[in-house]
Amino acid sequence: xxxxxxTEQASNYQHLEKMSVNELLQxxxxxxxxxxxxxxxxxxxxxKLVTQIVTKMKQGGRLFYIGxxxxxxxxxxxxxxxxxxxxxxxxxxxxxxxxxxxAIRRAVENAEDNTEQAWKDLxxxxxxxxxxxxxxxxxxxxPYVIGGLKKCNENNIITGCxxxxxxxxxxxxxxxxIEVVVGPEFVTGSSRxxxxxxxxxxxxxxxxxxxxxxxxxxxxxxxxxxxxxDKLVDRGIKMIMEEIPVTYEMGGILLKKYGSVRNAILNYKx
Numbered sequence: 001x002x003x004x005x006x007t008e009q010a011s012n013y014q015h016l017e018k019m020s021v022n023e024l025l026q027x028x029x030x031x032x033x034x035x036x037x038x039x040x041x042x043x044x045x046x047x048k049l050v051t052q053i054v055t056k057m058k059q060g061g062r063l064f065y066i067g068x069x070x071x072x073x074x075x076x077x078x079x080x081x082x083x084x085x086x087x088x089x090x091x092x093x094x095x096x097x098x099x100x101x102x103a104i105r106r107a108v109e110n111a112e113d114n115t116e117q118a119w120k121d122l123x124x125x126x127x128x129x130x131x132x133x134x135x136x137x138x139x140x141x142x143p144y145v146i147g148g149l150k151k152c153n154e155n156n157i158i159t160g161c162x163x164x165x166x167x168x169x170x171x172x173x174x175x176x177x178i179e180v181v182v183g184p185e186f187v188t189g190s191s192r193x194x195x196x197x198x199x200x201x202x203x204x205x206x207x208x209x210x211x212x213x214x215x216x217x218x219x220x221x222x223x224x225x226x227x228x229x230d231k232l233v234d235r236g237i238k239m240i241m242e243e244i245p246v247t248y249e250m251g252g253i254l255l256k257k258y259g260s261v262r263n264a265i266l267n268y269k270x
Contacts, residue, residue, distance in 0.1 A: 140168020
């Protein structure tokens with residue numbers, strides 16, 4: 001390959017097994033501190049992709065994440081958090097992982113090496129050119145992800161990617177690549193560490209910035225969140241009390257009646 005796989009380079013640390021617990025934690029933390037700075041360098045790339053996602057979603061499109069292993073799991077996590085956090089439909093943001101849902105908990109042998117499966121998975125979700133597909137792969141070489149993005153490009157579907165190696169095959173395939181170069185891992189090749197953290201930070205940015213642009217946040221509050229437990233109901237009532245002059249009890253009545261903080265505030269009548 002004609003690019004440097006920094007995610008596979010040897011760790012900057014030797015004889016890890018001889019380190020004390022304190023030394024291990026201090027050194028891992030030292031490496032982790034570098035990740036936000038690597039993400040900062042990629043902000044212009046992230047902005048371009050968010051702009052594309054927002055445009056498509058305003059037209060009724062969806063956001064797909066595709067990945068394998070840790071990268072795939074991170075996509076599934078981010079997608080699954082969007083409905084409770086922002087009140088969107090469960091199929092607005094979709095995470096697909098090589099090997100299917102079984103692979104979330106247990107690795108599926110050779111699943112990431114299939115160049116055709118991602119497109120089949122996307123087709124099962126009735127993918128269209130209104131949607132955006134973001135491939136996630138720390139190495140930037142995962143066949144499942146690259147194959148999926150190639151087919152999307154052929155079908156006039158916007159593609160982006162999140163990778164941790166500069167100039168990777170994946171970045172060359174994606175129309176809107178995001179390259180967060182975090183360097184060698186503390187444990188050589190263990191891309192679930194810094195690379196995984198970087199990918200999670202970028203995913204947070206993609207989904208959160210997109211949902212804010214789509215009007216899913218008012219002020220700084222999740223006014224459309226799903227009220228799925230007592231903690232969130234309590235939070236919702238307090239949000240209502242900050243916006244309109246009602247007691248805690250009345251806030252609870254309004255929240256139960258209208259189903260969301262936003263609707264409770266909009267329908268309140270003095």
